[in-house]
Amino acid sequence: MNTETDPLDVFGEEAAEILTEFEQTLINLEENPENLQLIDTAFRGLHTLKGAASMFGFTGLVEVTHLLEALFEQVRNSGETISSDIINVALQSQDEINRLVQGALGGETGQEADPGTVAAISSLVSARKGSSAGLLADSDPEKTAEAAAGAQLLRTFRIEYTPHPDVWKNGGNPLALLMELNELGTCLIIGYAGEVPVLDDLQPDACRIGWEILLTTNRSEERVRDVFLFAQDSLRLEIELIDADDFSDSDVSYKRLGELLVERGDIEAEQLQSVMQDRDFLGQLLVEKGYISGERLQSALEEQQYVRKLRETRHKVELSSTIKVRTDKLNSLVNLVGELGTLHARLGMLSEKRQDEDLSSVSEQMESMLRQLRELAMDMHMVPVGLLFNGFRRLVRDLAGELKKEVRLVQEGTEAELDKNVLDRLKD
Amino acid sequence: MIEVTEDRKQRKQRVVISGKLTYAEVSEVHTRLQEVCVPKARLELDLDKVTGIDLAGYQLLLSLGRTIRERKLKFTVNPGSCRERLVKLGGFAGLPQPFAEADGWQE
Numbered sequence: 001m002n003t004e005t006d007p008l009d010v011f012g013e014e015a016a017e018i019l020t021e022f023e024q025t026l027i028n029l030e031e032n033p034e035n036l037q038l039i040d041t042a043f044r045g046l047h048t049l050k051g052a053a054s055m056f057g058f059t060g061l062v063e064v065t066h067l068l069e070a071l072f073e074q075v076r077n078s079g080e081t082i083s084s085d086i087i088n089v090a091l092q093s094q095d096e097i098n099r100l101v102q103g104a105l106g107g108e109t110g111q112e113a114d115p116g117t118v119a120a121i122s123s124l125v126s127a128r129k130g131s132s133a134g135l136l137a138d139s140d141p142e143k144t145a146e147a148a149a150g151a152q153l154l155r156t157f158r159i160e161y162t163p164h165p166d167v168w169k170n171g172g173n174p175l176a177l178l179m180e181l182n183e184l185g186t187c188l189i190i191g192y193a194g195e196v197p198v199l200d201d202l203q204p205d206a207c208r209i210g211w212e213i214l215l216t217t218n219r220s221e222e223r224v225r226d227v228f229l230f231a232q233d234s235l236r237l238e239i240e241l242i243d244a245d246d247f248s249d250s251d252v253s254y255k256r257l258g259e260l261l262v263e264r265g266d267i268e269a270e271q272l273q274s275v276m277q278d279r280d281f282l283g284q285l286l287v288e289k290g291y292i293s294g295e296r297l298q299s300a301l302e303e304q305q306y307v308r309k310l311r312e313t314r315h316k317v318e319l320s321s322t323i324k325v326r327t328d329k330l331n332s333l334v335n336l337v338g339e340l341g342t343l344h345a346r347l348g349m350l351s352e353k354r355q356d357e358d359l360s361s362v363s364e365q366m367e368s369m370l371r372q373l374r375e376l377a378m379d380m381h382m383v384p385v386g387l388l389f390n391g392f393r394r395l396v397r398d399l400a401g402e403l404k405k406e407v408r409l410v411q412e413g414t415e416a417e418l419d420k421n422v423l424d425r426l427k428d
Numbered sequence: 429m430i431e432v433t434e435d436r437k438q439r440k441q442r443v444v445i446s447g448k449l450t451y452a453e454v455s456e457v458h459t460r461l462q463e464v465c466v467p468k469a470r471l472e473l474d475l476d477k478v479t480g481i482d483l484a485g486y487q488l489l490l491s492l493g494r495t496i497r498e499r500k501l502k503f504t505v506n507p508g509s510c511r512e513r514l515v516k517l518g519g520f521a522g523l524p525q526p527f528a529e530a531d532g533w534q535e
Contacts, residue, residue: 168451168484175483178521191523196487198495199462204454204488211522 008105011052015101018045019094020390026090027393033081040153042090043072049097053104060113061100067121068093074125089120091394154185154218156243156310158264158303161228162192162210162236169205172231178211180227185217188306190299210236212299214306216243243307245314257282260300267291327420330381337370337377344370381421386414388423429453430460440470440502446477449485458488465495469502473527476508486517486526493526504531 022045029038050065068090075082096117103111159181163174181187192210196202215224221241228237255263258272267286275285283301286292344366351359389411400407418426431444441464445457464471473492481489496503505527507514518525527533 173483175517175521189520189522191518191521193487193490193523196490196494198498199458199465199491200495202458202488202491204458204484204491205451207483207487209483209487209521209523 008056011056012101012105014052015049018049019098019101021045023091023094023394024390026087026094027397029082030084030087030397033083036076039072039076039082043069043076046072056104057109058100058104058111060111061097061104064093064097064100064113064117064121067118067125071121071125086124089124091398093117093121153245154216155221155241155245156214156216156307157221157224158238158240158242159211159213159215159224160236160238160264161213161231162234163207163231164233164235165203165206165208167207167231167234174207174209174211174231177227177231178213181213181215181224184219184224184227185215187216188214188302190214190302192295192299194293194295212303214242214303216310242303243310255304257300257304260304261286261292261297264300264303266296266300325380330377330420334377334381337374341370341374378419381419382417383420383423384414385416385418385423386411388418388426389414430457432460432464435472438470440472442472442474444474444477446479448480449478449488450480450482451484454484454488457485458491461488461492465492465499465501467499467501471496471501471503473503473505474508475510475514476506478510478513481510481513481517483517483521486514486521486523489514489526490523493530496530503527506532 022042025038025042025045029035029042032038046065046069050062050069053061053065071086071090075086096114100111100113161174161177163172164170167174178187178189182189190212192212193208195208195210197208202208217224221239224239228234228239231237258267261267262269262272268291271286271289271291275282275289275291283297287294287297344363347359347366348363351363392411393409396407396409399405429445429447431446433442433444434440435442443461443464447453449457495501507527511533514525517523525533
């Protein structure tokens, strides 16, 4: 069996799949313009295609997908209903992307994107940029929060919180804030007690404790900030998004310790540079040199572990939910199951001929398992018949637009399944 | 409330904290603790009768723990029923235990 696969073929298959889904998503969006999940699906598809195209250096393709991705990101962030202008331009762009993909697969690597398409997307992006400030100011924060929650995207925030020393005097309760954060999602709370001095230097009514909190939640940043509404006088209050389901930088290994410490403001870049010759003991050296306290180092290490674990879990979930298998491999599996059936029939005949009860029992058990295996193999080969008619939706839509007629295409029973080979023949 | 008694035979001071150890009480307890935490002191701390503790009380115990370690004082603790409160609060707030390494903590 040939297992070697040309990366360009994989790209072609993936692009075709993404473009088909993108087209269906756009038509569905036209019918349900408020569906944030569809906007998210469109965004993700474009993002994946852009990444794949940039790996191969297909610059024209990268340009169009990047612009479209930016447009969908604007729509997603604003929580608005998608307009018919955007749908029209996106569908035209999809045709252009399709053309660029076919060209790339045919060996044309230096293709440029159609200037008309680029201009159409760009003008929509710029127009929205101009109005976005007003939109944000007018938007209801609760609505935005709900929209973000509806999207069910998980985000991880790093919250650095050191209360004002007079927090207790002023009736504040830092523990209550931690509890409120805990209710918003999953929290890793790291307390800093290094500033709590010996008894002689302690002012018992002044708070000297601080925290770093890693919060993973599907709530918006605004909702997280709301927790600290009455803690604006804090000595330190920084809330930063460090990870999200749709983060472009979602490398499972996360950041290196040195990079992370500089980003968190724990050390200066120059200090990191001065100890970089001994990378294995970086943390230890930084503490020894007095650049960073032991507890800040510990908290950075915990953050590193936390985000790595989060990303590993996400990666596993993504891997386990679906897996792509080439159809030729599936065909081989079906053939092997067929041959196994023949072999089993011979075994049955043999056991009958020899009147061997043990052999006969094994043959019966094997028959039952073989039946299950056959059903499973056939099931893997089945696809919804609706795939055959998906193309009609776009065709009818465009025709209706051209002829200025209102046409509604109704398809029923599209979830019925058909063998992929039969479906491919019908398509041809 | 804090009560200090001197055990002359064993040459050590017994410090018993009882009732609530919260923001309202920390100033008084802090003053008494400062008085007993002198160099070369031998201390026995009893927390069994503490009925409630907040972050201000926890911070005071963290400070006491630090003082004991830095001054290398002879120290034993009987956390008693307060142990669970300290573990719960410290665990939730991600803070170290004030007397995790002291004699008596694990018993």
